[in-house]
Amino acid sequence: MTQVSPPPRQMRKNILVSVAGSAIEWYDFFIYASASALVLNKLFFPSVDSVAGTLLAFSTFAVGFLIRPVGAAVFGHFGDKFGRKPALVTAMMIMGVATTAIGLLPSYATLGVAAPILLVVLRLVQGLALGGQWGGAVLLVTECAPEGKRGFYGSFAQLGVPIALIFSNVMFLILSAALSQNAFLAWGWRIPFLLSILLIAVGLYAQSRASETQATPSEEPARRRAPLLELLRSHPKQILLAAGATVINGGAYYLLTVYILSYATQALGVPRGTILVAVLISAVASGLTIPAAAALSDRVGRRKVFLSGAAGLAVWGFPMFWLVNTGSPVLITVALVIAQVIFSLTYGPCPALFSEMFGASVRYSGVSVGYQIGAVAGGALAPIIATSLFAEFRTANAIALYLALMAAVSFLAVFLVTESVRRKRTVPTPLAAPVD
Numbered sequence: 001m002t003q004v005s006p007p008p009r010q011m012r013k014n015i016l017v018s019v020a021g022s023a024i025e026w027y028d029f030f031i032y033a034s035a036s037a038l039v040l041n042k043l044f045f046p047s048v049d050s051v052a053g054t055l056l057a058f059s060t061f062a063v064g065f066l067i068r069p070v071g072a073a074v075f076g077h078f079g080d081k082f083g084r085k086p087a088l089v090t091a092m093m094i095m096g097v098a099t100t101a102i103g104l105l106p107s108y109a110t111l112g113v114a115a116p117i118l119l120v121v122l123r124l125v126q127g128l129a130l131g132g133q134w135g136g137a138v139l140l141v142t143e144c145a146p147e148g149k150r151g152f153y154g155s156f157a158q159l160g161v162p163i164a165l166i167f168s169n170v171m172f173l174i175l176s177a178a179l180s181q182n183a184f185l186a187w188g189w190r191i192p193f194l195l196s197i198l199l200i201a202v203g204l205y206a207q208s209r210a211s212e213t214q215a216t217p218s219e220e221p222a223r224r225r226a227p228l229l230e231l232l233r234s235h236p237k238q239i240l241l242a243a244g245a246t247v248i249n250g251g252a253y254y255l256l257t258v259y260i261l262s263y264a265t266q267a268l269g270v271p272r273g274t275i276l277v278a279v280l281i282s283a284v285a286s287g288l289t290i291p292a293a294a295a296l297s298d299r300v301g302r303r304k305v306f307l308s309g310a311a312g313l314a315v316w317g318f319p320m321f322w323l324v325n326t327g328s329p330v331l332i333t334v335a336l337v338i339a340q341v342i343f344s345l346t347y348g349p350c351p352a353l354f355s356e357m358f359g360a361s362v363r364y365s366g367v368s369v370g371y372q373i374g375a376v377a378g379g380a381l382a383p384i385i386a387t388s389l390f391a392e393f394r395t396a397n398a399i400a401l402y403l404a405l406m407a408a409v410s411f412l413a414v415f416l417v418t419e420s421v422r423r424k425r426t427v428p429t430p431l432a433a434p435v436d
Helices: 008-038 040-044 050-066 068-082 084-104 114-142 150-158 160-178 181-188 190-209 221-225 227-234 236-267 272-300 302-325 329-347 350-355 360-380 382-393 397-415
Strands: none
Touching: 008 040, 008 084, 008 114, 008 150, 008 160, 008 190, 008 236, 040 114, 050 068, 050 114, 050 360, 050 382, 068 084, 068 114, 068 227, 068 360, 084 114, 084 190, 114 150, 114 350, 114 360, 150 160, 150 272, 150 350, 160 181, 160 190, 160 272, 181 190, 227 236, 227 360, 236 272, 236 302, 236 329, 236 350, 236 360, 236 382, 236 397, 272 302, 272 329, 272 350, 302 329, 302 350, 302 397, 350 360, 360 382, 382 397
16 A cells, blocks of 8 residues: 555644644753753752752753653554554643643752752653654654655654744743843743643644554554564664664754853853854754755755765864854854754754654654664763863863764764665555544
């Protein structure tokens, strides 16, 4: 059975759910990342010095990554066995509840040591939900995309990331401008977390409006009873290659959006608003170039686009930090915009690249587990390693070299992937669209 696209109206609904769900999920994740760099070290780890507090805050940030492969395995199993949509909706709901709870969590001054413990627990729940979200959002659009346009349609799931980054930074910019430092620390930082309740509304919309996919009749029932075990048995190489490809995406993005906040404000003395605006502008650039890079991958191949981006990031890390070190708002913005444009070359093609690496009966598990393992290896430790490298060597060149090493890992992984952009494949077929 060959691929059948849903009606245009239903495809638009799937795109809307994929973008909105991904954006709000990542918004929840990013506001925690921004808060880690700006306030959580003061509120939940006040008894240690600023460097140690930042490392501890980034450690709670990393905890959310460590659980993501577990979420990928759990939601991937149910997504392959029972359908993409229920697994995706459940992940959205869990993320919304966990992030709202962080916004209500008392600080160390009120609860003592219980406060950072509860923060870690809620961060684990966040990571569990995000581990299952990405695969569902990606497959919701790539499995229904017209032949020859999987890269472009898959990029809509990726657009949630820059959109989320824009909204999270706008929230912190508005609150920083409207509130005093004391008010921001006392209660203002909680507002972005409490707004994540909107994710529950998106989940309810997705449940009623997005179309579902199911396995093709040719799938063997035994394979679908334990999709995760089948994945590990039949696709170990693809899992490792997908994980390797994700290392640069996770590592580069969190250096460009999370660590850079701490580095610019603490090491360089750049005003918080200046660096937030620079990151915001770079996110807009990323949002514009991700679909372009993905569409290019439909024409020239996933590997060519990705490899050029990985090579570019390996080189650009050094001049990027040299420009940031000037402290000039314009040069900082230029440095981050160029970095995000190059990053889009690796990030845009990933949904289609990963989707084409796995069979339909294990695809949710495959793209999720591979992606999240790579996210742990790259993104989870990037802010911690970067903070430690700068504390040890007192030069950003050490961080640029670290970025280059991550790029080399991903370059090698994708170099070993078989190009499949022109391959016709059997995919799950959409069920009938829900009746309005």
